[in-house]
Amino acid sequence: MASLNLLIGVCLGYVTLLFGVAFVAERAAARGKGAWLRSPLVYTLSLSIYCTAWTFYGAVGYAARSGMEFVTIYLGPSLVMIGWWWVLRKLVRIGRTQRVTSIADLISSRYGKSNTLAIIVTVMAVIGVTPYIALQLQSVTLSLSIFADPSGATDGGMNLLSAGFWVALGLALFTVLFGTRNLNANERHDGVVIAVAVEAVVKLIALLAVGIFVVWGISGGITETMARIDASEIGQWHMDRSRWAALTVLSGAAFLCLPRMFQVLVVEHDDERHLHIASWAFPIYLMLMSLFVVPIAVVGLDLLPAGSNPDLFVLTVPLSQGQDGLAILSFLGGFSSATSMVIVATLALSTMVSNHVVMPIYLSLQGEGATVSGDVRSVVILSRRASILIIIALGYLYYRISGGSGALAAIGLISFAGVAQFLPSMLGGIFWRGATRVGALCGLVTGFTIWIYASLLPSFGTDVVLSQSVFDMGPLGINWLRPQALFGVDGLDPTVHAVLWSLLLNTGAFVVGSLVSFPTPLERLQGAQFVNIFAHSGHARGWSASVAESEDLMIMAQRILGAREAQDLFRTEARKQGVDGHLPEPTPDFLQRLERELSASVGAATAHAMISQLVGGTSVSVQDLMAVADESAQLLEYSSQLEAKSSELSHTALQLREANAKLTQLSVQKDAFLSQISHELRTPMTSIRSFSEILRDTKRLSGEEKTKYASIIHVEAIRLTRLLDDLLDLSVLENGQVSLNEATGAMDDVIDHAVATTQAGGATLRIARVNGPVRVMVHTDLDRLAQVFINLVSNAQKYCKADVPELTIELREEQGNVEVYFTDNGVPIPNDTRALIFEKFARIDDQDGSGAGLGLAICREIMARLGGDIFYLPMTNGNRFVVRLPQTLALAAQ
């Protein structure tokens, strides 16, 4: 009799062996000598994690209870491998080219990288797989209890529930140690895969050994065994066709959709060619695994007392025959089945949980800060470990709640039905471009809701979650919502019922949802990418031995890096390769180096796309193109920023030029002003000096001459004085030191005064007046206003050279403003001088020398002080000056 302690010792030894194998494998892989790790044999064996403790122990139990039906569980995957290998090939190709890390990742990236979908799939997968993990706990716990109480008739030998806890803890530690010792970017676990392969061999050998013992050791040969089978009920072939069909479909679907299967089928695997071998090798493995199920079941039923748990016949039959060694081997087989399943399943799930749930939350909480890769890495590992513990804890919880009593096969089928809900979205996603995110969401949520309601909740038994009345009458008495007779379809087997409805409505909702919704551009792109994966993808992303011409690469590199840099790079590489000349062989290493160099200049995505084009082995994926577009957008933004800066600069330069021109002009104006002042002062002084000298030095001057010259001196002296007055006046006005002498008066009077003053000498200018009906009153500095008018009238006198010079003075009143038009019929001021007339000394053809050219400048200053304005309007046949001022000075004084 093997003791429990011996058993535990054997387990620990076995686990140590597995660790050793895994360690060696990872060391080999790290050193690049791991080609054998990627052989078709290892791939096929790793697929055997499909065969869990359920298959190992449960199949016999299943056969003992339900006859041949257990075969469906092997039939589904075999059919998938043989008939649907092309689906698998497509999945593997997509998984590799899109760098898919899990089934949640696959579905979310297919539907426009929707994180919502990823989270839903992750949650569904965790819930769906939980019963399955519970199943492994249950089987290991049960098998341990057999050794504690070899009769197998009762469970009383040890506390099953607390044993379950320790088993769960052990499995969790085992998984954490195995699966998260280090973190690989590609989510591959070479050590795990090889350990799983070893376990696959162990469980096959164990089951075959027990089978051979049963057939030849107990029954006495094949003929005798067949006779026994024929005599038993199992031999009677009760075949429930709907159950057979449903279970075959279900197990096939689960084979594709189970997270752990997806992990070994797609994620851990990258060589499509292995599928050719696995497509026949794996069905053979499954056949071997099922070969002795019926004999063991029949013999177990014969030999062991009624009431023995048929799920444990694989152990109890050898034990009952005193074959302790064989029993221990069998136990190891079961242990292998359970551990390999739990490790891979929780690894796959924890990847999903940490990638799609924990990391997005962590990164969004971190905001911009989470750029230190080391931090993120430790967070990832921590979140994976926590996820593993939580998932196994959930399994344990399910085991506790469901009481640890259900038949193993029944629990397994619940899990199968749960994960099978991924099938419509997954297959639809890779074969139907019209499938959309909304469709996938609808299908998944619908199918999963029905599964929970019709399959998961009832599995806890009545009155745990759902009461008996719900089963009998439906929730709230709604008959057609009974969990095991939805929509009034009664009389179906509960499993068939749940599978039928959930998958049917799931697919329906998926199709309808896809048809009525519109995909986003990203969904469209990803859809095309997934559906037409064979058209788009070539080999792996690393550069395989290529057909690229070094010369082409050289030309491209020169364009991007510059001639000398490119030549240096190529020459160095050529020397390293020992090639003559300066063109190296385009080895994968060199291509990668070149890509790195180029990406420094043009961005990683563009560099990859460019080399892809030349190398030809890898076509440019949509993702590559989108990355290129991103980079281009950044470049565009950068260049538009530069453009904005440059236009800003040229604008500033223009402003500077303008300011400079203004300064130059001011300087010129200052010089001109000084020249003008000088001229205006010196000219009258010349006359004064000259004539005073004539008067002084000339003896014989007539009295008439004396008078004339004296009066010239007098006029010139007055002119000088007026010039000085004007200059002072202008200076005072310009400096704002003038004080206004405000008064109220009639505009007419002011104009009259101006006209009277200027016309005093009996001038030839005719003056016409146009007045409105009302006398316009103003409140302003009337003297200053008169000064402006006098200036304008006397200008007209001086400069209007018409045959009959005429000046029209028109008065207008408008919205609190008064406007006076002084319109003459002279020659319009030339275009180029118009802008200058209000400047100082801007005399235009002033030949009589009476004005200093300050008049209009003074007028402008005065009008500004009065809160008004003066401006010039050219007429077709004359000139018009407009004086505008507010009727009341106070209104506009400030």
Next chain:
Amino acid sequence: MGKRVLLVEDEPNIIEAITFLLSREGWHVDTHSDGATAVDKVRDLAPDLLMLDHMLPGKSGLDILTELRSDSDYAALPILMLTARGQMRDRAQAEEAGVSRFMTKPFSNTEVLNAVRDLTYT
């Protein structure tokens, strides 16, 4: 036959003063007040002396000077330039252009007469 002087000047009182001074010295004084036609006037009258104001309507005294000096007929014509602008640059420009004498207003009558004598008694 008395010598002829052409006075190109736009200020009436200055014209009167200079005419009075030079007439008493025996000069025949022609006057002209438009810069634009001054060169033609010189060609017409072929004066022995040209007195030229700097600031003239139509064309500046400096331009008239330059134009005359570019003609070999007038390379030796004594030209006395009078200006009311007190700028050093004007003198430099006029001398470069070949002015015979440059005077700044206001001038003393003696100064003008001495200059005229210097320029014509050779």
